[in-house]
Amino acid sequence: MKQILKILGVLLAIFAVWIGLLEASVVSQSYVWLLPVYLVLSLGCYGLLMVGIGLMFFPTCPQEAQLLQKEILEAKEFLSSKGVDMGSD
Amino acid sequence: MEKKNKYSIIIPTYNERLNIAIVIYLIFKYLREFDFEIIIVDDGSPDGTQDIIQQLRQVYGEERILLRARPKKLGLGTAYCHGLRYASGDFVVIMDADLSHHPKYLPSFIRKQIETGASIVTGTRYVKNGGVHGWNLLRKLTSRGANVLAQTLLWPGVSDLTGSFRLYKKSVLEDIISSVVSKGYVFQMEMIVRATRKGYHIEEVPITFVDRVFGSSKLGGSEIVEYLKGLIYLLLTT
Numbered sequence: 001m002k003q004i005l006k007i008l009g010v011l012l013a014i015f016a017v018w019i020g021l022l023e024a025s026v027v028s029q030s031y032v033w034l035l036p037v038y039l040v041l042s043l044g045c046y047g048l049l050m051v052g053i054g055l056m057f058f059p060t061c062p063q064e065a066q067l068l069q070k071e072i073l074e075a076k077e078f079l080s081s082k083g084v085d086m087g088s089d
Numbered sequence: 090m091e092k093k094n095k096y097s098i099i100i101p102t103y104n105e106r107l108n109i110a111i112v113i114y115l116i117f118k119y120l121r122e123f124d125f126e127i128i129i130v131d132d133g134s135p136d137g138t139q140d141i142i143q144q145l146r147q148v149y150g151e152e153r154i155l156l157r158a159r160p161k162k163l164g165l166g167t168a169y170c171h172g173l174r175y176a177s178g179d180f181v182v183i184m185d186a187d188l189s190h191h192p193k194y195l196p197s198f199i200r201k202q203i204e205t206g207a208s209i210v211t212g213t214r215y216v217k218n219g220g221v222h223g224w225n226l227l228r229k230l231t232s233r234g235a236n237v238l239a240q241t242l243l244w245p246g247v248s249d250l251t252g253s254f255r256l257y258k259k260s261v262l263e264d265i266i267s268s269v270v271s272k273g274y275v276f277q278m279e280m281i282v283r284a285t286r287k288g289y290h291i292e293e294v295p296i297t298f299v300d301r302v303f304g305s306s307k308l309g310g311s312e313i314v315e316y317l318k319g320l321i322y323l324l325l326t327t
């Protein structure tokens with residue numbers, strides 16, 4: 001099944017539950033009418049939160065950059081000694 | 090005795106004269122105990138990348154490093170297809186030439202594949218022991234945003250969609266690559282999403298990503314637009 005259909009399916013299921021709640025009127029109607037708004041808001045918050053968390057704990061590796069510099073020198077030295085043209089570009 | 094696997098490492102290059110020499114040095118440094126070949130797909134780089142590769146072939150052996158050049162810059166996706174045609178290994182590694190994919194991780198890709206029998210092992214930057222160096226805040230923000238969007242909408246099954254440091258069973262790569270139509274940036278994302286949908290066993294290993302030191306990136310400005318188009322395309326077709 002195409003991904004877009006899966007997502008529509010999820011939305012449809014949520015919609016059905018909502019209609020069900022409206023019909024059954026177990027909880028206050030005015031409250032039920034606001035549920036989709038809450039849903040959109042919480043989705044937005046979820047997105048922002050995930051991006052925020054991702055940024056806060058963004059994994060960095062400064063020591064890797066240093067190690068790489070060392071290996072670049074090592075490679076240049078070895079390859080130059082083998083006659084490979086390592087002139088800087 | 091068990092037959093030893095052979096690994097074909099495909100590296101597309103465009104103006105990577107200095108980088109490719111260092112990458113090849115590092116591959117030979119870290120893969121001593123493995124049977125492998127390196128396939129360079131160079132798109133007529135004007136900076137003399139191909140001359141350097143010929144020199145490296147003299148140092149390391151002409152049968153270990155294959156140069157499969159194309160006359161002009163034809164894009165990354167087709168470069169992989171082109172390289173794949175000449176691969177003689179049971180497994181294919183795809184990596185960039187710009188030193189942001191460090192060959193020291195290759196043994197962990199291979200070990201992971203052997204341990205799990207996975208069809209694809211993909212490098213991920215966003216887990217413990219992974220990481221990125223050299224990105225500014227904006228670059229990090231777009232990367233995280235793109236990732237959250239893709240995880241929410243595509244359910245791709247891997248944590249790092251756009252990374253392109255991967256090991257494939259050769260038959261699996263041939264199978265997926267034939268159904269991938271995206272170009273450029275979105276290509277890697279489409280590859281892994283299609284693989285997930287086809288039910289292939291995918292494993293992840295942590296990698297660190299140091300942004301390129303020499304030369305310049307060949308993928309330019311409109312990346313975000315391309316990404317969003319790609320996302321919609323994948324929503325509709327996978």
Ligand SMILES: Nc1nc2c(ncn2[C@@H]2O[C@H](COP(=O)(O)OP(=O)(O)O)[C@@H](O)[C@H]2O)c(=O)[nH]1
Nearest residue numbers: 101102103130132164165168185186306307308
């Ligand atoms: N053969 C070939 N290689 C390319 C082309 N465009 C990019 N590359 C190579 O693909 C790899 C990734 O490109 P890069 O510019 O670093 O992309 P970025 O890492 O996403 O910024 C590098 O090894 C490039 O040399 C192309 O049109 N043809």
Ligand SMILES: [Mg+2]
Nearest residue numbers: 185187189301
């Ligand atoms: Mg790069």
